[in-house]
Amino acid sequence: MDNHTILEAxxxxxxxxxxxxDEPLKRYTFTKTGGKADFYLSPTSHIEVQKIIEFAYNNxxxxxxxxxxxxxxxxxxxxxxxxxxLLQFNQITVNNQSITCGSGAAIxxxxxxxRNHHLTGLEFACGxxxxxxxxxxxxxxxYGGEVKDCIDYIKAVDDTGQLHVIKGEDLELDYRTSIVQRKHLVVLEATFKLKDGDINSIQATMDDLTQRREDKQPLEYPSCGSVFQRPPNHFAGKLIQDAGLQGHRIGGVEVSTKHAGFIVNVDNGTATDYENIIKHVQSVVKEKFDVELKREVRIIGERLKD
Known part of the structure; x- marks a missing residue:
């Protein structure tokens, strides 16, 4: 099926x-990099999402x-x-100690x-x-908290468009992984179960975590957040720092001088620059310390053809 036929359908x-x-995807990424999508769709209902999935699956x-x-x-x-x-699915609804939100809502x-409803359990997500x-x-x-601690259940669709409701304990949540990843599910909605708390205490915790984040992280540049998972018995940032890689630059992208676990776009860098510097960091850390750094950031799409 050619693109004209797809568009008509x-x-x-x-x-x-x-x-x-032919929508430029760099408009939608924190790194400000990325080529074009053949089709970029912004459905406004779960039914529309299911119809798109069914259409794509069948064709x-x-x-x-x-x-x-x-x-x-x-x-x-x-x-x-x-x-x-999925950014259109950004509703947030509070019902007693539960918060239900669309998958596109910012955590x-x-x-x-x-916090505004005096509910505690999501302070860790404030940054x-x-x-x-x-x-x-x-x-x-x-900062010691994770989604696993407070998720109640989700609504998700599989690659045929079928809707599933999955309880938190069945999500197999672990360090940077879940059944959502392994079964290629797409989250449409999530409900968090929280506890009543004191708003002043909640705010104090959030203020502290926000300050710690601002002190340590290079928020002044585009980035993809924390690039690598935490290796067993090590910290990725410390290994990269000890390898002397802070400030190392490829193209317009460099290892942050503020926090070695971040790679920032300082001068119109490209996704290719990101891939190359990530591979370089992994290679140097492996050579110096015999530790394999696994990516936390996802890399998708096609490389530019020569």
């Missing part, structure tokens, strides 16, 4: 205003889901097929809404830049 069940053709069209683009690198060749944006906003869907996908965590 999409307009039979999606308004044209929700369809963008063997590649399908990619994109949250807020905070912990991902999209290659410079872009993404073939269909990219679905920071959810933590703030919890995590990802979406709710991404946070569940990788069991996001910081």
């Amino acid at each position: 999409l307009t039979t069940f999606l308004p044209k205003s929700l369809i963008k053709v 063997q069209i590649p399908l990619t889901f994109l949250g807020n683009g905070s912990n991902i690198i999209i290659r410079d060749g872009g993404i073939r097929g269909i990219v679905i944006s 920071i906003d959810v933590s703030r809404r919890a 995590i830049p990802g979406s709710v869907g991404g946070a569940v996908y990788m069991n996001a965590g910081a």
Whole structure:
């Protein structure tokens, strides 16, 4: 099926205003890098998402889901097929000690809404830049807390468009992994179960974590957040620092001089620059300390053709 035929088919069940053709994806990533998507769709209902998935599945069209683009690198060749944006699903609803939110909601906003309703348990997320869907996908965590501690259940779809409701204890959440990853599910909605707390204490904790984050992290530059997982018995940033790699630059991308665990876009860097510097860091750390650094950031899409 060629792109013209795909476009015609999409307009039979999606308004044209929700369809963008050859859309530059660097507009949607924190690194400000990434090539074009053949089709970039912004569905506004779960039914529309299911219809897109069913259409793609039946016609063997590649399908990619994109949250807020905070912990991902999209290659410079872009993404073939269909990219679905989930940012429209950003509602946040509080009901007693539960907060239900769309997968496109920023986890920071959810933590703030919890605070405003005197609910404790999501303070750790006050500085995590990802979406709710991404946070569940990788069991996001910081400063001793993680999604695993407070998730109640999610609604997700599989690669055929079928909807599933999965309890928190069945998500197999572990360090930066989940059943959502392993079964290629797409989170549409998540509900967190929290506890009543004192708003002043909650705010104090959030202020402390925010200050610690601002002190340590290079927030002044575009980046993809923490690039590497924590190796057993080590800290990735410490290994990279001890390897003398802070400030090392390839193209417009460099290892942050403020926090070695971050790689920042300082001068119109590309996704290729990111890939090359990540591989270089992994190689040097392996050579110097015999430790393999595994990526936390996802890298997707196609490389530019020569």
